[in-house]
Structures are given as C-alpha cells and as structure tokens.
Amino acid sequence: MLHTINSIQFDKNFMILKVDGNLYKIKLSDVSPKIRKASSEMRNDYKISASGYGIHWPQIDEDLSIDGLMK
Secondary structure (H helix, E strand, O other), X not given: OOOOEEEEEXXXXXXXXXXXXXXXXXXXXXXXXXXXXXXXXXXOOOEEOOOOOEEEEOOOOEEEEHHHHHO
C-alpha cells in the first residue's frame, strides 16, 4: 500500500509518525534496536522512499516499512 508520510519526529524514547494524516507514537524499543541506539543526528538523517513504502537511514543502514511501523 502506498502512503503519504507527512512527518517523522523523535521525542525522547518515541518515534512520532504522521502518515496519511494520522499520528502514530511508537516506542523506539518497538521500532528497531539500531534506531533506539542511534544519535539524534543519525535518527534525523533519513530518506523516504519515492513510493511512500518505507524509510531508509543511511548512517545506520536501517530500512523500515511504513506498514510494519503502523501495526
């Protein structure tokens, strides 16, 4: 499924996603060990796939699907 990723933010131990106009607040421990351990700089260096399917963090070599994060 294609999604529109409106924003990605990090707040202490949470990732806050706005996808298709809906807000999701997800514990970093539920997201990924790599994301949880990464610095703020590394977390904020991401690329959203053109299809809206996923997010890639080049500095920590992590890829996550939007569908997986929203579940």
